[in-house]
Amino acid sequence: MDRRIEVCVKGRSSYVKWTLYQWILGFRDILVNEYGLDIDVKMIDGFEDPPLIIVGGLFIDKYVFDEGFVLEVIKKALDKVRVEFDKNM
Structure with a gap:
């Protein structure tokens, strides 16, 4: 099973959107190592x-x-996603 997941920031062009995107890029490697998922970060x-x-x-x-x-909220969501991956394996 493909263990790739997208984390997207979607909204109007703004300081908040750009900052969220930069924060997520900044801790992406931590999440990849902790969850064993290939994480793509996108702005929409x-x-x-x-x-x-x-x-x-x-x-x-x-x-x-x-x-x-924001990091903790994303980790909580990844916990749910990982459970779904494990159910389907």
Whole structure:
């Protein structure tokens, strides 16, 4: 099974969207090592304001604009995604 997952930041062009994207790129390697998943980080144009964080199809629209909080929210979503991967193996 392919263990590739996309983490996307979707929304209007803004400082918040760009910063979220940069934060996620910054801790991508930590997540790859911790979860054993190949993680692609993308930025998608949209109308969402504040931006959505999308982790493997899970939409995160409630978060605190704090790097540590965003990391923990993504880790929680990856825990759910990993459970689904393990069920399907």
